[in-house]
Amino acid sequence: MAKFFFRYGSMNSGKSTMLIQVAHNYSETGQRAIIVKPSVDTKQEGIHSRVGISKPVDIYASENDDLYKEIKTLYKKDKFDAVLVDEVQFLQPKQVEQLYRLTVDMNLPVIAYGLRTDFMGMAFPGASRAFDLANMIEEIRTKCTLCSKKADHNSRRKNGEFEKSGEQVVIDDGTQVEYVPLCSKHFLQKVGL
Secondary structure, three states, X not given: OOOEEEEEEOOOOOHHHHHXXXXXXXXXXXXXXXXXXXXXXXXXXXXXXXXXXXXXXXXXXXXXXXXXXXXXXXXXXXXXXXXXXXXXXXXXXXXXXXXXXXXXXXXXXXXXXXXXXXXXXXXXXXXXXXXHXXXXXXEEOOEOOOOOOEOOEEEEXXXXXXXXXXOOOOOOOOOOEEEEEEOHHHHHHHOOO
């Protein structure tokens, strides 16, 4: 039976790089994986890794899309072997459930990558549902930007200052916004609870 994998990590942990590598591994063995990305992530077209590699996306998911139906329809036209999801935290919980159903009803492995929490330490609804349903959960580790200890949290800096409140998702609002990983100690010092 296929499984639903949730691979999570802080910002800069290499999630997109791993997704691209997994897609490559499927193609190396004569198989194909389709890639799903939430349409709210408007940084760039496709999947881009900080190491300079990229991959096109097959489905850009809007919040009202039925991913089960859309992927099943695509499968009937052109069979594939797995579904890879970037930025799963931006999906609606219902869409994560639809992805899970694919593993059961169609025996398709789904490997979802994303953040666990936002810049204030609050769970993203899509990530929370992925934790609930995943058959396999794997943490992808990275280091704190300020001290090199294991990063447990994400933070957001706007114009160089750590933010303690605001919209949960800010992709590009015209200001200098950056997301950085922090260890628990620095998260409490810079952002707080």
